[in-house]
Amino acid sequence: MGVINFIIDNILTQASVTVALIAMLGLILQKKSVGQTISGSLKTLLGFMVLSAGSAIIVGSLVYFGDIFTEGFNMQGIIPSIEAINGQAMNELGLGRDIALTFLAIFVFNILIARFTRWKYIFLTGQAILWMATMTTVFGYFAGLRGIALILVGGFIGGVFAVAMPAIAQPFVRKITGMNEIALGHFCTIGYVFEAGVAKVFGEKGEKKKSVEDLKLPPQFEFLQDTYLSLMVVMVPLFIVTAAFAGPEFGATLSGGTNYLMFAFLQSIQFVVGVYVLLAGVRLLLGEIVPAFRGIAMRLVPNAIPALDCPVLFPYSPNAVIVGFITTTIGSIIAMFFLPVFGWAMILPGVLTNFFAGGTAGIFGNAVGGRRGAIIGGIFHGFFITLLPALLVTIFNSMGFVNATATDVDTVAAALLYAWIIGPLMKAF
């Protein structure tokens, strides 16, 4: 009894160890060799710890940014970063174990739904499932769910999203790619369908429809070639301009002996370093679990339609990706200034989301409404994907999250499902 209590009190309370034990169980069930099982479990443990270290770096930088933004602009400035939300939820809020178990539960529900219904989509973007598990766990916790209920409800909702989002996108994907064998597995799909809807209303129709693929556009955006470089291009000016508005006197209270603008510059780099470390941790953490899941899923659902990450669509409409990125960025900048007028926090544009989600949305807009559809739809899309995360800011603040909000709109929709429907229903009964 003493041993069991020791295990429960001292080992299973450590999220990193629990997550490693889950990976170990998975590897044993797959009949991997002893060496593979040990190395896989240790890599998972390492991944979790690296992720935690990245989160600590991000939080330090975000606390600083929050202070200077409030001083400089007299309002809250929120950085949209699902990585920051995941890191804080895993560590500062102590939800790491629940998120890991929900992550597995989403896989299981995805397989069950695909196996026993006519929607054969298997969601293969592991990182996106981790973000979904983060949001269902955080908002399930906020709604009052605990323990096994938190994990099962999160797993079910995440599993439904993992099938429903590719299914909703598939009519468009068929139109874009001309085939039905591959689907889109990216949790920004509600935004894509929203852009398609706007493009349908405002876009060109019939013979008048002109594709953006007929335009001559610059072939590349050099600063986007590297994920971290593109983050720096946005973060460095953002931190320095904000510090300048906060002023040297306030800046000096935070920067110690360092010049306040230099300190802001270094803090902006710290944010990028934090994202770098956190994502390295995510890769280690998922490196063992995701291939195992894929193997199991594909064998249990042999006629599965694999739902792949958004770059699957880029080759079919590369110009639309660029138009989508530019127009979504315009829309998100409009929303950045528009939302505070109505008392919302200022949501700063996220360059990576604008590129990947904006680019893919551009393909949807172009497919439905041609050039005009892609341009007008993209601006609306940028506004939409800024508005939705803004709706979560109050809840994130009340839970102790620091100056960040989620990005991928499907995960935001799942969170709103908890906040607006499941939570009130639980309180009513």
Place this chain on the structure above:
Amino acid sequence: MFGFGKKKEKKPQQSPDMAGTENEMSEERKAELLHTISAKQAEIAQKAGEEQAAVQEELGLALYELGKDDDAIAAFEASLQNKKSIGPGYKTLLKLYNQKRAEAAKSNDESLLQLYMQKMDGMMQISKDVTRGLK
């Protein structure tokens, strides 16, 4: 509501570069393709870099149309190794990988299944890289 049932009613349209092996092929077209293949194979040896990649892609497309999927995969892979691109060769290769993945799943071949899943991941990376302007 979202057109879920449409796939049963409507046959998916095929883009011209996806024109596959299902349609019966005339003897004339076969002969034409065989001629193209031997010409391209000879041409590859005389070219290098980007030009070679383009010929390898054309060779892959001809082999694919002829129904020689494994040879087509080898040609497309060689082309992408020479130069990353997201043209018709890329799209056909992704489709072929997915077919191989489905066959491996049906035959319960775990290692082959993982191999093609990894290859599909690699294709996503190529698409990201090319779209972002990486060579």
